[in-house]
Amino acid sequence: MKAIVVTPQKPGVDIREIEIQEKGEIRVMTRLSGLCGTDRGIVNGDLDFARPPPGNDYLVLGHETLGEVVEGNDRLRKGDLVVPVVRRGCGECLNCKVGHQDFCETGKFTEIGIRGAHGTMREEFWDSEENLVKVAPSIGEIGVLLEPLSNVVKATRELESIQRRMLWRCEDSTYQCRTAVVLGSGPIGLLFSLTLKTMGFNVIVANRRPPSSVEEEIVKATGSIFINTSSEQLPEMDLLVDTSGHPSAFVPLLQKIRKNGALVLFGTTGKERAEITAEDVTRIVENNVVIMGSVNASKDDFQQGGNLLVTWKEMYGEVMSKFITRKVSVEEAPEVLEHKVPGEIKTVIKWK
């Protein structure tokens, strides 16, 4: 079958005919593959951790997937839409034993399309039921957003768990008195904005530039606000989510995080350093501020993300499909994998 393959640490990407013997009782036909910074990092040879499965010299790319069951079982039937979880646990540490490979402690996990396991940028794959999450047929193509969304769900769920350390909800039991600022308006930033909005926060999406028209439309339709920080000051906030990875973007905002507030670190690709001062430390200490890094997701996060997509499809309708800014054929995939598409939110490869 046709597959999009790379040789980790070597720049370049190919479409190739391959044959893979795989375990797993469910056969899935890939319908859409989403592209993200990790894929491009691997294609450009920049990511040290990318590696083929043991015994292979190539890696099939692809970890954002919308698939359709071709051969199933009692619980997953032919025609069901499914999304595979990305990380597969080590089986050794306590968190992996309880289905939380997102908190794996040994580092011996694999990640499809990234570390030690083939991805899903190919016509079809076999997987076991336990790694596949069924999504409602009604959500259709935006199901390809579930994988990135699952990571956002994990982060917000962990945030809520952490903030139980005191009373963080408002006088009416909701979050209506809390302001969240999301740094970055890429797909992750926008998915954070929708998730936090659904939780009840007042949400500001911030970037150093004006919004693209699609960004503007999504932010507006979902009841959030866009602030261009190159021309406007951010207000004080209870929650800051950084999707940029630039210390230079979030460190200067530490002084704007309110008492009992939190900073969620999600981005990792930033390059710009920043200096942290004793004043920053004092602010964190005196204000009981928490900073949390968050990575990956559990199967339950995928399932909750699936429910969110259904809700958003119903509430925001057409706006959700604006997330997919470009659909390319398999043949066009190498091009969009090698170079970022201008104005893109999510570029996807259409397999069938």
Next chain:
Amino acid sequence: MKAIVVTPQKPGVDIREIEIQEKGEIRVMTRLSGLCGTDRGIVNGDLDFARPPPGNDYLVLGHETLGEVVEGNDRLRKGDLVVPVVRRGCGECLNCKVGHQDFCETGKFTEIGIRGAHGTMREEFWDSEENLVKVAPSIGEIGVLLEPLSNVVKATRELESIQRRMLWRCEDSTYQCRTAVVLGSGPIGLLFSLTLKTMGFNVIVANRRPPSSVEEEIVKATGSIFINTSSEQLPEMDLLVDTSGHPSAFVPLLQKIRKNGALVLFGTTGKERAEITAEDVTRIVENNVVIMGSVNASKDDFQQGGNLLVTWKEMYGEVMSKFITRKVSVEEAPEVLEHKVPGEIKTVIKWK
């Protein structure tokens, strides 16, 4: 009565005869006052936030107290040892309404001996029962450590609450597989080491210099290890507690915090900045690391701290009294308030 008073923001400290009309149904005779960096910061005029009670032009110093009830009620009787809580809530925000003034959101709290309320460096004071924590008579003079300890209890309690985000306990339900490093070997550092040890952690106390003989004795007797970081490397750790306040001390250790680990920021007086890089951010994100600032304590933290002091007195006996490295008379107090006592762990003023 005799009291130790300052004029906030003006360097200097006096012993003066004062008369104070106070609310509160319990009359308490001060027995010991502990000294800490905050007291000296106020005496030196360095702390912006220090302020007298409304309508006063002076502030009685003192927030680390061991007192004895002189006139009591049904629950607090004459002769009982008591320790007053420091922070008094704003009465407006949700956390203050539920007895968690340590998480006050309005900032309208007062703190005895620090912000807007007279402290206890005086022969006696009146207070209400709700602000007084009874301690077991058996612990005697080390009861003066309860106030600093309460802040440590709050921090570790919050840490445990936060770490419920995943499985952090070991295969046998304890913390025996976890290593905690405490930066700083002052009274707060040592109290953290004892608390974490009691919780079941393997504990390393670290400083940039060799331990003093008292530090060495306390660390050894309580089953922890001292590492002089100017000559020895710290190992990887699950928990890092900074009591130094210097970003330069803890930022370089971010790369040594293990997956799912935590950094507790407690110190605020540091001056040395540090640069945070994208690699640091990536480590925090990929490892699900949490950084939490912690300040102050609730009444319950005082009560739990009281239980800890009883336990430690029984387990470590004489070692606990080594914490009090010097006892001075009221007349000597200005001297030790103006200048740090060499080799000191805790210097106390003996009132009676």
Next chain:
Amino acid sequence: MKAIVVTPQKPGVDIREIEIQEKGEIRVMTRLSGLCGTDRGIVNGDLDFARPPPGNDYLVLGHETLGEVVEGNDRLRKGDLVVPVVRRGCGECLNCKVGHQDFCETGKFTEIGIRGAHGTMREEFWDSEENLVKVAPSIGEIGVLLEPLSNVVKATRELESIQRRMLWRCEDSTYQCRTAVVLGSGPIGLLFSLTLKTMGFNVIVANRRPPSSVEEEIVKATGSIFINTSSEQLPEMDLLVDTSGHPSAFVPLLQKIRKNGALVLFGTTGKERAEITAEDVTRIVENNVVIMGSVNASKDDFQQGGNLLVTWKEMYGEVMSKFITRKVSVEEAPEVLEHKVPGEIKTVIKWK
């Protein structure tokens, strides 16, 4: 305006022209009123706790509401669909102070249409924004289910909070290995079945009789199973939810609750007693079983319930509207309030 009124503790119900001076900056036109057992209990004079507002000798009935804003403000605009929360807190106890009047400890709360406050079975009412929950326009008429659903959301949220006492999720972080049995197939039973299904449980709805055709359709369409306990045995279960209120229904099932399982008590109208034996107690103790009673809901439970309705509307489409088995005019209301409608799931009054 026209209103449906009762004199608490006196059987009977009237349609009457009334005028009410009310606080609240939002004017709401009632669109639909749902009927439940509590309404009928009040109409029949059976409920001791029903009482008019202070100074009134009558009570406007109605606590299940779908309304439309007629005069609004910045956050709630003309045309928005809203549902008022039922219980209004005492303002004195800690739980009410933090928006959890569902856990009110003083008992001094009011409940619209039930205790000390007029309900919404009238053409329109004024209320403050803080008591009104906005629902997505797309859900339309099934918004009238939000009030009963909110109580189910509270119960399952509390269940999850309680079950954090150990590991209750399955090896893949979901609830797919857990079986929940819901006793009773009325609206509350069916809403529990949908909520638990969405959470990931295997759900069995049980009753002592065969399902009505509507019950059968809803249960089937939402992926649950119906068991008629008069002819079939229930299997062992991890969760038992009783909506019947009959001790005779759930006590015999205590022996079928698995280790670490839970029994949620929700129903209160049952009459049939049951004997509890030492064997039952031993089962509860040895199996670490929890039994929890749950009543009422917070505003956040209404908001989460609103999200669930949106999800279900999208996933189950027409099936959701089957919940409303009969819509009557205001003039027909007394009839359906006095006598239970055969085969009913939810009977509603259409105001406009």
Next chain:
Amino acid sequence: MKAIVVTPQKPGVDIREIEIQEKGEIRVMTRLSGLCGTDRGIVNGDLDFARPPPGNDYLVLGHETLGEVVEGNDRLRKGDLVVPVVRRGCGECLNCKVGHQDFCETGKFTEIGIRGAHGTMREEFWDSEENLVKVAPSIGEIGVLLEPLSNVVKATRELESIQRRMLWRCEDSTYQCRTAVVLGSGPIGLLFSLTLKTMGFNVIVANRRPPSSVEEEIVKATGSIFINTSSEQLPEMDLLVDTSGHPSAFVPLLQKIRKNGALVLFGTTGKERAEITAEDVTRIVENNVVIMGSVNASKDDFQQGGNLLVTWKEMYGEVMSKFITRKVSVEEAPEVLEHKVPGEIKTVIKWK
């Protein structure tokens, strides 16, 4: 070596010379064995679940132990006092995998001296370090109380976890406004009273008869109150702990449990049934009451229990040793195992 052995389900108990090949790197000399109702139930042949280790036709009794290390390792040294945990996990279910065999779901655990594993009523035994909890030398003989106490610690810890479902602490962050009633004044009842007192509750110990002089002394010295329910009414309560196992004892008190309150079921040996009515169910539902059964303990519960014993020894001194109402020689053991000792709190066998 000498051992106290039974043949499960056959009444009778013997002192016998046995030889056991055991795994485990630590050799422990038994110093004291505590006796409890389970031991006597096994000796009388009443307990169905008692069974010898696989391949054995006899069972060495004994699960309440105070031992001394004879051959140790780096962490447990010769002379250390140790207490072995009782239940050994199945290794299969999630809770056992994380050290919570007290929540074992498969039921395939063993329990020393009870189910499938030899107990410690013998001169010495080998065990692995992971099953042994070190206790402070200072607590001495009352270390034999640690095993029963561990179960109390588990129950109260679980209670606190469950009660996080709402605000249960008082306005000052403590439990000083909460009243706990403990039904039963045996060793478990008294250990509950001390634990709850240390947590900050107002504690009432209740029995159907006047207290013995020892019970009276312990209850008084630890600041609790004894109520003889045959002549005096219990007040309303926030927490009810049943150590009797009689439904007839706790069911009539359901109407006295306040809003948001809890009933902890711990006893299992009761025989007297009781009827539960719809009024009881309504009380549980309307008041958000929780009922929880609790059994066994994790290693961490033993460690926390060890800290409590140290605290109580320091605070209550001689009173703690009153718990041991009789010390018998090994030769006298069969006698006290067959018949309850009048006025006993804890009877112990002295091995050396």
